[in-house]
Structure formats: C-alpha cells, structure tokens
Amino acid sequence: MDLVSFLQLLLSGILLGGVYALLAAGLALCFGVLGLLNLAHGSFLVLAAYAYQTLQAAVPYGSALGFLLIPCLCGLVGFVTFTALLGGPYRRSPEDFLTPALLITLGLALVLEELVAILWGHSMAGVEDRFFPIQLGQLSLSGNRALILIMMVVLSAALHAWLKHTDSGRCLRALAQDQLAATVVGISPVGTSALAFTIATGLSAMAGLFYVTLFTVTPHLGLPLTLKALFLIVVSGRRSVVAPLSGGLLLGVLETLIAGLMGASWASIIALTTLLTCLCYRPDGLFTEGGLHKAH
Amino acid sequence: MTSFLSVAHSRALRRLSLFAVGASAILVLSIPHLTNGYARLLAFTMLVNITLALSYDVMGGLLGYLHLGHGLFFGIGGYAAALALGRGFHISFSLLLAAVVGVSVAYASSWPLFRFRAEVFALVTLGLLYLAERLSTSLATWTGGAAGLSLPPDPASPWTQPSAWVLTLVVVLGHYVIRRSRLGMELIMIRESEEMAESVGININRVKRRAFLLSAAPAALMGGIYAREISFLVPSDAFGLDHSLGPVIMCLLLRPGTTWGPLVAAVGLTAIQDILWTTMPRLHLSLYGALLIGLGMMHTCRRSGG
Numbered sequence A: 001m002d003l004v005s006f007l008q009l010l011l012s013g014i015l016l017g018g019v020y021a022l023l024a025a026g027l028a029l030c031f032g033v034l035g036l037l038n039l040a041h042g043s044f045l046v047l048a049a050y051a052y053q054t055l056q057a058a059v060p061y062g063s064a065l066g067f068l069l070i071p072c073l074c075g076l077v078g079f080v081t082f083t084a085l086l087g088g089p090y091r092r093s094p095e096d097f098l099t100p101a102l103l104i105t106l107g108l109a110l111v112l113e114e115l116v117a118i119l120w121g122h123s124m125a126g127v128e129d130r131f132f133p134i135q136l137g138q139l140s141l142s143g144n145r146a147l148i149l150i151m152m153v154v155l156s157a158a159l160h161a162w163l164k165h166t167d168s169g170r171c172l173r174a175l176a177q178d179q180l181a182a183t184v185v186g187i188s189p190v191g192t193s194a195l196a197f198t199i200a201t202g203l204s205a206m207a208g209l210f211y212v213t214l215f216t217v218t219p220h221l222g223l224p225l226t227l228k229a230l231f232l233i234v235v236s237g238r239r240s241v242v243a244p245l246s247g248g249l250l251l252g253v254l255e256t257l258i259a260g261l262m263g264a265s266w267a268s269i270i271a272l273t274t275l276l277t278c279l280c281y282r283p284d285g286l287f288t289e290g291g292l293h294k295a296h
Numbered sequence B: 001m002t003s004f005l006s007v008a009h010s011r012a013l014r015r016l017s018l019f020a021v022g023a024s025a026i027l028v029l030s031i032p033h034l035t036n037g038y039a040r041l042l043a044f045t046m047l048v049n050i051t052l053a054l055s056y057d058v059m060g061g062l063l064g065y066l067h068l069g070h071g072l073f074f075g076i077g078g079y080a081a082a083l084a085l086g087r088g089f090h091i092s093f094s095l096l097l098a099a100v101v102g103v104s105v106a107y108a109s110s111w112p113l114f115r116f117r118a119e120v121f122a123l124v125t126l127g128l129l130y131l132a133e134r135l136s137t138s139l140a141t142w143t144g145g146a147a148g149l150s151l152p153p154d155p156a157s158p159w160t161q162p163s164a165w166v167l168t169l170v171v172v173l174g175h176y177v178i179r180r181s182r183l184g185m186e187l188i189m190i191r192e193s194e195e196m197a198e199s200v201g202i203n204i205n206r207v208k209r210r211a212f213l214l215s216a217a218p219a220a221l222m223g224g225i226y227a228r229e230i231s232f233l234v235p236s237d238a239f240g241l242d243h244s245l246g247p248v249i250m251c252l253l254l255r256p257g258t259t260w261g262p263l264v265a266a267v268g269l270t271a272i273q274d275i276l277w278t279t280m281p282r283l284h285l286s287l288y289g290a291l292l293i294g295l296g297m298m299h300t301c302r303r304s305g306g
Helices: A003-034 A041-058 A062-092 A098-120 A143-165 A167-177 A179-184 A189-214 A219-236 A243-262 A264-281 B002-033 B037-062 B071-086 B091-113 B118-138 B157-180 B182-192 B194-199 B204-230 B242-253 B260-279 B281-305
Strands: A133-136 A139-142
Touching: A003 A041, A003 A139, A003 A143, A003 A167, A003 A189, A003 A219, A003 A243, A041 A062, A041 A098, A041 A189, A041 A219, A062 A098, A062 A189, A062 B281, A098 A219, A098 B118, A098 B242, A098 B281, A133 A143, A139 A143, A143 A167, A143 A189, A167 A179, A167 A189, A179 A189, A219 A243, A219 A264, A219 B118, A243 A264, A264 B118, B037 B157, B037 B182, B037 B204, B037 B242, B037 B260, B071 B091, B071 B118, B071 B204, B071 B242, B091 B118, B091 B157, B091 B204, B157 B182, B157 B204, B182 B194, B182 B204, B194 B204, B242 B260, B242 B281, B260 B281
Parallel strands: none
Antiparallel strands: A133 A139
C-alpha cells in the first residue's frame, strides 16, 4: 500500500472514529448520570439517517434543514421515550435499574429496527456527495467530509463546554458524582436524567447524519453499532464524557485500516474482538471509580 | 395471614404446574406420531423452545443473570453437528460433538465472563453472539457464509424427533431436580446475596461455572438436533436473536426460577408466535421488542411487590 492511499484510509478512519466518539459520548452521558446502558442508542442513529435521506431528497435545502431539525426531533423522541418507558422504573428503584433498563432498551432497539425496515424497506441509505472536492497535494477530501470533520470538533467542544460551564451541565456532573448529595442540594434526579437522555439521543441523531453522509446505513446497523460504542465506554473505564472520544477515534482508525487491508467483513470482527479482549483485562473498567456505582 | 395466603398460592401453582406438565407430556408423546409436515415443525419448534427456555432458566432464573447470548451455544452446536454430518459422520457422533464443542466453548468463555459484573456480563454475551454470527458469515469456506450450509438428505431423520423429545424430557426433569438439589440452593443463594453465599463457604465462581455449563450443554445438543431436522443453517438464524431473546422472555414472563414458569411460557409463546408469524410475518421482531419492554417495566414492580 502506498503512502497516499494509506493516508486516505487514515482520514476515513478518523471520520468513522468521530462518529463512534459522538455515539460513545452520548452513551457515557446516560451511563454517568443514570447508570443506564442504553441498547437503543444506535437505533436512533439509524432512524435519523433514514429520515435525513428522505428529507434531503424531498425538500430543497434539505440537508441544512435536516441538520437543524432532525437532531432536535430525535431529542424530542428521546425525551418522550424516557418519560414513557424508563422514567417509571427509574423512579421506583434507581438502584435496581440496570436490568430493567437493559430489557427495555433492547426491546426498543428491536421495535425501532423493524419500524425503519417497514417504513423504508431493506434498502441501504446513503447520501451523494454534493460539494466540490478539496485537493491537498495528492490527498483528496470532499467538501462534505471537511465540513463534517469541523462539525465534529465543534460539537465535542460544545459538549465539553456545556458540561463544564453551564448550570444544567453542572447538575449532570453532580448527579453522576454522588446522587444522594446532588438530591440534597435540590437537583431533581429524574429531570436531569431526562435531560441527559434527550441530549444523548440528539447526539446519536447527529452521528447518524454524519454516518449516512460518509457511509451507507442499513436498518440492521443499530444494535452492532450500539454494542461497539458500549464496549468503548466500558473499556475506557472512566465515567467521563471525554475519555471515550479518544477511544472512538482509535477504534475507527483501526477498523478502517483492517477493512483496507483484509476486507470489510473482518473489520468489525477484529474490532469487536479487540474490545472484548481489552475488557477481559479490565473487567471492572466502568465501575472502578466511586459515586453512583460504588462497589458494594 | 400472609403465610396462609402464600401457602394457598403455592398450592394453586403446584396444581397448575402439574396440569402443565401433564399437558406437555401428552403433547410430547404425540409427536412421534405426527406425519403432517407443518404440525411436525410446530411441535419441533415447541421442543426447541422448551429446552432453550429451561436451560436458560438455570442462568437467568436460578442464578439471576441477564444472559443475552444463550443462542450462541445453540448455534455452535448446530454448526458443529452440521459440519460433522456433512463429512459423513453418524448422527450420534455428530450430536456428541455438538455437545462437547458447546460445553468447551462455555468452559473457555466462563473464565473471563464471570469476572464481569452482571450488567457487563449481559453486554458481553450479546457481543459474543454478534461476533459468532459475523465469524460464521466470514468463514465461508467452512460454513457456507451468508448463503448457508445445507445438509444432504439423510437416512437417520426418523431419529431427530424422538431424540428432541427425549432431550426435552431430560431437561424438564433435570431442571426440576437441579432446583431442589444442593446446586440449585447455592444458585438461589448467590442470586439473593453473593456476599452471604460467599460467607457460608460457597465457592461462587465454581458454582456459577457449573450452572453455565449445565445451561450450555442442552442448548448445544438441541442445536445439533435442529441442524439435522431443518437440514439447513444460516448464520442469521443459527446465531439469530430469536434463539437468544426468546428464552429470556420465556424465562422472565411467568415465574423465573421455577420449572413450570418457563415451560408454560415456552409452550404458550410458541403458539402465539406461530399465529402471529402466519398472520403478520413482518412484525415478529417488534413482538419480541414489545414483550421485552413490557417485562422491563414490570421488573421493578415485581421486585418491590415480592
């Protein structure tokens, strides 16, 4: 493999990694606050991707409209989902929430997968490149990809700033650190959790828009993507939102390079095996820090 | 008063379970006489589901783990038996191979698996199932890839139905015995409090591993029988979500940790599934999804109520 195609692969790996990182950041947000391992996270990505494709084809300036509307709408769907399905069990027993949450979100993932398959059939979704290519020496980068790269950086920075410097972000971090103390000073666990879930779903939808612009999406992509992102946050071992970002980038690059060298079908096998192997060496990765999930 | 109520309750349950066992025994005994292809397939599906649900219950009900990859062993057993059968081995050897391979995989994977906390265990088992599905698709020279592996028509096919019902009976009785044995008590104790179990000297990891192997073996054997009966294996079916989530639902639906609960749920759900599949074939994932959501929402009510 020559240098140029290697760099090209690396670039597309970084883009895939950015999508993983966004997905994992949303999941980590949910996990930190709620102790919720959300198996339906990637299904929102797929839903958003298909909605975006339809909108883009149907309406002039559909892509801009989609980037503004779809994450908000998906966030709203996330909020409704949380209130209708997860809020009740969470309120009843926050400490015994993990098993019901796994069951409910897995069920939701299956329902969403079939919903997409019924609405859009089993055809793949993809969006054609609309912008002119940018030439950097021998490397070519389409305008779409450059834009996405910039948006990913901006989005991660915005997420970080929101968590650090706003009241609602502080509430979220407080709740993740110590639920009891946060409740004592007047933070509503259910309200803040709903906010975290809403934002996570919005982020997942955003990742979906990126994914469908860069690659193609099938209705059955949701669960495998969610699994990879979940293993990522488990492996990265800290309930910080920023830690999975670097892990996501690494995974994306690894997977793309393997796909380039050995063929696409091995990429996700080796990626998943790597994650599982890492997990075997750090079985308590997620739970080593104190706070919500102190080892009893 | 409450103790009286619970006694009456458990008596009713016992009567119901006797009824269920009787009904399924009649059903099971009638199976060798079925000649109609559809009825034969339906009965076979029911046997598969009963076996998977009850073998799952050792992990899910007695030990209380959420195990999302039970179908992994079903698929592994299926492929092991199919590969042996395809090379001309006798069915008995192939089934033995299926069980041995399934149990070895369970043994090997149990070392890392039981180091995880229960939630991560659920994730990892789902991940393993997905990995197995991808692997069996990619190793196309052995498994035929996504197009599937079809077996030649066989002379031993009359044996698959009887062996399926013998296996099912063994699993039902085995579950009944295990639940009342020392192992069953230890499992229930670990479920209720791991620290307590450890403090009275139970070797937690060994007990968990035994439960895992005991639950994997019948699934792998049934996978082998399934491969012979259906004569066709595809990764998306052998390692599909049906054979993994079905048992979870059947176990949790009525009363996890009892013999009759998963048994009745398996019989009932197979019938419902059959009706739904024939009337609206496109909605079968949503059915699983809706059931899982319902079970999850009931989960905390049940815990706080009981």
